């Protein structure tokens with residue numbers, strides 16, 4: 662029963678990738694949305710891929726890649742370069758933005774966020790904490806079914822810069838294990854709590870096949886500044902490539918839930934495509 666569910670979930674992930682088609686997996690950090698072709702980002706040493714990257718691969722060449730990347734289920738970690746800085750932006754073609762929700766899942770708020778995203782047929786990223794995920798695995802399953810990306814935000818949300826390497830490894834690996842179990846796939850992205858990155862975090866993340874993603878616009882929603890203020894921060898910060906940080910856990914997040922119901926339709930009306938980054942499977 663459980664295995665079947667997992668297979669279904671994995672099937673949904675594959676279907677999601679197939680639906681995104683070439684756009685979904687065109688570049689290491691190109692964002693994919695709809696059927697749009699995406700500007701592929703060459704695997705250059707520059708940490709931040711920009712819109713200047715060109716060279717479009719043969720469509721038939723990369724269309725076949727995603728499916729090979731999903732099997733076998735417990736494939737070796739993807740080879741990932743060790744970075745020295747996290748990505749702050751994710752560029753796709755046109756006016757694309759990425760919405761991210763951290764620290765959850767929380768059954769009081771996350772389902773409402775998922776409902777709103779579903780209402781507008783939009784995909785987002787959830788950087789979950791292992792200690793929250795382990796008790797809310799059904800929500801991770803729903804994220805998989807709905808086509809969202811789940812990233813690793815450590816187990817207990819510590820300040821990584823104060824931990825030993827072995828402790829950071831424990832925080833990250835254990836969280837990836839829970840994500841794999843509930844979501845159906847190990848995470849390909851991680852985010853350091855408080856945005857406090859260090860060398861060990863970059864190295865361990867790469868070792869576990871994850872790319873570091875920070876953010877461009879911080880809503881500071883955790884300070885509960887009011888729904889309108891959160892909406893204004895997102896809309897004032899809106900620009901192509903922007904990654905928005907909000908939270909679906911860690912306190913009372915009703916303002917974050919309500920704000921999404923306002924800024925999401927506004928962004929869509931303004932012509933933004935809300936997308937998630939896709940990594941090339943090698």
Ligand SMILES: [Zn+2]
Nearest residue numbers: 763764854855
């Ligand atoms: Zn956090």
